Amino acid sequence: MSSAAKAKNKPQAGTYNGADAVVDALRAQGVELIFGMVGGQIMPVYDALHRHHCFGHVLVGHEQGAAHMAEGYARATGKPGVIMTTSGPGATNLVTGLADAFMDSTPVVAITGQVASTLLGNDAFQEADMRGITMPITKHNYQVQNADDLPEIFAEAFYVALSGRPGPVLIDLPRDVAVSPCQPRQATPMPPTGYKPPFKPHPLQVERALSLMAQAQRPVIIAGGGVIHAGAHESLRKLAELTGFPVSTTLMGLGGLPADHPLSLGMPGMHGTGYANLAIYNADLLLVVGCRLDDRVTGNVAKFSPGSKVIHVDVDASEIGKNLECQVPIVGDAGQALAQLLAGAQAWPERPDTTAWRKQIDQWKKKYPMVYPKSDDVIAPQWAIQEVGKLLAPEDIVVTGVGQHQMFVAQYYPFRRPRTMISSGGLGTMGFGLPAAIGAQMGAPERQVVCFDGDGSFLMNIQELATAVRYRVPLVAVVLNNAWLGMVAQWQRMFYDRRMSQSETAAPPYDKVAQAFGALGKRVERPEEFVPAMQWALREAKAQKLPVVLDVMIEREAKVLPMVPPGGANAEFIPCQSGDCQ
Numbered sequence: 216m217s218s219a220a221k222a223k224n225k226p227q228a229g230t231y232n233g234a235d236a237v238v239d240a241l242r243a244q245g246v247e248l249i250f251g252m253v254g255g256q257i258m259p260v261y262d263a264l265h266r267h268h269c270f271g272h273v274l275v276g277h278e279q280g281a282a283h284m285a286e287g288y289a290r291a292t293g294k295p296g297v298i299m300t301t302s303g304p305g306a307t308n309l310v311t312g313l314a315d316a317f318m319d320s321t322p323v324v325a326i327t328g329q330v331a332s333t334l335l336g337n338d339a340f341q342e343a344d345m346r347g348i349t350m351p352i353t354k355h356n357y358q359v360q361n362a363d364d365l366p367e368i369f370a371e372a373f374y375v376a377l378s379g380r381p382g383p384v385l386i387d388l389p390r391d392v393a394v395s396p397c398q399p400r401q402a403t404p405m406p407p408t409g410y411k412p413p414f415k416p417h418p419l420q421v422e423r424a425l426s427l428m429a430q431a432q433r434p435v436i437i438a439g440g441g442v443i444h445a446g447a448h449e450s451l452r453k454l455a456e457l458t459g460f461p462v463s464t465t466l467m468g469l470g471g472l473p474a475d476h477p478l479s480l481g482m483p484g485m486h487g488t489g490y491a492n493l494a495i496y497n498a499d500l501l502l503v504v505g506c507r508l509d510d511r512v513t514g515n516v517a518k519f520s521p522g523s524k525v526i527h528v529d530v531d532a533s534e535i536g537k538n539l540e541c542q543v544p545i546v547g548d549a550g551q552a553l554a555q556l557l558a559g560a561q562a563w564p565e566r567p568d569t570t571a572w573r574k575q576i577d578q579w580k581k582k583y584p585m586v587y588p589k590s591d592d593v594i595a596p597q598w599a600i601q602e603v604g605k606l607l608a609p610e611d612i613v614v615t616g617v618g619q620h621q622m623f624v625a626q627y628y629p630f631r632r633p634r635t636m637i638s639s640g641g642l643g644t645m646g647f648g649l650p651a652a653i654g655a656q657m658g659a660p661e662r663q664v665v666c667f668d669g670d671g672s673f674l675m676n677i678q679e680l681a682t683a684v685r686y687r688v689p690l691v692a693v694v695l696n697n698a699w700l701g702m703v704a705q706w707q708r709m710f711y712d713r714r715m716s717q718s719e720t721a722a723p724p725y726d727k728v729a730q731a732f733g734a735l736g737k738r739v740e741r742p743e744e745f746v747p748a749m750q751w752a753l754r755e756a757k758a759q760k761l762p763v764v765l766d767v768m769i770e771r772e773a774k775v776l777p778m779v780p781p782g783g784a785n786a787e788f789i790p791c792q793s794g795d796c797q
Contacts, residue, residue, distance in 0.1 A: 233362035233393040234263035237326065240369030242269050243401050246297050248288065248657060249273070250281040254301025255341065257328030259393040261299075273657065273686060276678035278305050280650035282312020283676070286321045287654030290637045291612055291662075293446075295322040295376045296654060302328045303341025306387075307348065311644060313383045314352040318641025319467060320440060322381035324372050329358065331391040345387045354382030355407070362395040366402035374404040379412025380531040381444055413530060416547035416555060423543045424502070424526045425559040431500035433523075433572045434460045437483060437512075440467030440640070441505015441529060441549040448472070448633045450553035451504070457560050459569040461576055463491040465506050467640045470630040480576070481585070484512040485779045486622040489583030489788050492779070494576050496786035498523045502556075505529060505549040508538040509641065518784035528552040583777070585626060586793040593770045594742050596620060596695045597627045602746050603665060603693065604629045606753065611663040612637060612655050616648030616672030619701035622775040624667050646675030649692060653683050656690045663691070663753065670696040670722040677728065680762060684733040689756040692764045693749070694725050697771045705774050710781070729764035736764040 237260050241249070248271045253261045264272060275281040278300045285296025300306055306327040316323045330339040346358050355375045357368050372384040406412075428434065442451055442464075448471045455462050455478045462472045463480040472479050481488035483495055492514075495501065501523045506512065508527075513519040516539060526543040527535045535544040545552050560566070587597040600623055607613075609631040615621040615638040630636050637655055639647040652666035673694050683690060697704075704718040729736030735755055739748045745767065752763040777788040 230396050231399050232259070233359075233365055233388070233395050233397055234259040235267070236362055236365040236397055236399070237369070237388070237393070238263045238267045238269065239399060239401070240366055241297065243366075244369065244373045246270055249297045249299050250275055250284040250288070250654065251299035252278055252281065252301070252305060254305045254328065256302040256330060256390045257299060257305070257326075257388070259390065260326070260328070260388070273682065275650070275682050277676065278308035279311050279646070280676050280679040280682065282309045282316070282323070282325070283644075283647050283650035284654030284657075284679075285323045286312065286316050286319075287614060287637055287651030288658035289321050289323060290651070291634055291655035292658040293634070294658070295324050295373060298323065298325040300325070300327055301341070302330055303343050305341075306345045307343050310348065310352065311642070313349055313385065315639050315642040315644045315647065316383040317352045317354065319639065320381050320444060321383070322376040323383040324376050325383060325385045327385060327387050328393070329387045329389040332360070332389045333391065335389070345385060349385050352383070353385050356385040356387065358387040359389065359392050362392050362397035365397070366400055367405070370402040370404040371407055374406055375410065378406070413532070413546045414548045414551060416528070416545045416552045418555075420543055420545045421552070421555045421559060424545060424556060427500055427524055427526060427543060428458065428502065428556070428560065429563055429567060431460075431567055432569070433498045434458070434500040434502065434567070434569065435480070435494050435498045436460050436462045436502045436504065437465065437495070437506050438462055438468040438471045438504050439465045439506025442468055442471040442553075443633045445505065445548050445550035446633070447505075447550035447553045450550060450557055452476070454553055454557045454560060457557065458566060459573065460502065461494060461573065463487070463495065465512055466625050466638060468506065469625060469636040470633045473631040474629045475631070482625055484785065485514065486626065486775050486777065487785070488585060488626075489777050489790055490576055490579035492777075492785035492788055493579050493583075495520050496784075501525045503527045504553060507534045510538075513538060514779045514783055514785040518786065583790050586791045587773070587776075588770070588792060588794050590770070591742060594739070594745060594767060596623045596769045596773055598742070599693070599695065599745055599767060599769070600624055600627045600667065603749060606746075606749055607663060607665060610635065611665065612659060614638065614648055614652040614655055614664060614666045616666075616668040617643045617645045618669040618672050619705060619773070619775050620667050620669045620672070620695040622702075623695070626775070645672040648672060649683075650676050650679045652690045652692065653679060653688050656688050657686070666690055666692040668692060668694050669701055670694055670698060670725070671700040671720055673725065674722060680729060680732040680734055680764070683762040687760040688762055689760050690762050691749075691752045691756050692762065694764060694766050695769050696722060696725065696766055697769050697773070698722060699771065702775070708772070709774075725764050725766035729762070734762040734764055735759065736766065738766045738768070740768045
């Protein structure tokens, strides 16, 4: 860089500049916490953070961890998570987290440093085209050209991240813009030109939906993450209880209806309950709310629910009809749609009689119960998860990594409140659990956060244990350790004639690793040790304000069942197995 360029890019003391404008814009949005890592091109903003000292910052071990922390924070609080990194690898390390947030509709605002505008396109040191790279995995992105534009850009970015279908937004900030003098001012949050997310469902479509619902004899509601995002869980429960319609909640919708509610069917799809999949297959009406009906939910689409009519509610019009033909599309906010459907159903002169349908479902529940092999000598992962469910309060938060343990949690943890289940659904990101748990615990310090992880998934972002120790985050991580990449190993046993190619791990002793990071750790090997160890972990995490890791040796060949074979029909699932482990 030339001497002139160096002088131009050096922050001038006492001069209000773009970096100050960034801090003021974040303050105007009510930001309380930023997850990130300082580096060369973002240093002017970090210098402004130091000078203004107006909100918290979490220095992470890796930028991917920052992205997942922001996701966990957003999912626990409903507020946008904020990330800040430097250019080049600092920015590209966010890609997995941004893609994850995009797939799961999580509101995140990422601020990335960039080389000076005069160097763009010159392959300058740590230059990366973040607008181009993130275009398919963000809801919107910006590259700031003028410091005077910063108030409007930030106000717009936060509006876009939170409105309509939530999602990640990226703001790429060239260094020369960050150090350019500008005038302090505020901007009112405004949508970009042409951005008009729908909120109010069309009344005629609601009327058509109510007409189909009134005639239904075998209805099922499928509730997805859109119900959680919209805070529509109470309307969902009231509608289900008024109509008697059973409810199946997807992975992202868990907690939308209490798991122990009589109308709850549990999760649909590949690892859904047998009775949910049979009910959906035999239904004559599906009311799908805030769910994009991906392949993990539908299995073989042609055999998903062949005799049903479909009402699909989604705030994103592009999701309706994408994977499943729909008779009544309702574009709008799930909360408003469910409230209008509830009001309409309350006015029905006569409600549909679903007694016979619910009796049929009860028979399926008895025929295909959620059971698993047990042993006095080996820890069944499903049992451990149920025991944790007995120790935590309903409002406490459970975060997972990705793998077998994730599906065990979805099947066996008794979720009773919204925003208590945080997991990587769409992208299926191993390594999500620990950093997302840190973000969730920092966003909701009054609630206990427990992270269930697998030994393979936990290792992928284990460096964030240092972050949790540094900020004294009292989460409890339960590593369900079977010394395999568990889900891969299950598929190899079931579908590859037990050819166990590269799926056996040699995981380190996680209790010792935790202690080396300054956290607390304990290994658990027998069933009778687990509950006392968990009680110790919860107690010590709170008392010492430190993360605690339980390295739990589980039954090595436990299978996630029920299971729909890849490409199969959901109604043709492999049922649960009971008996003894091994």
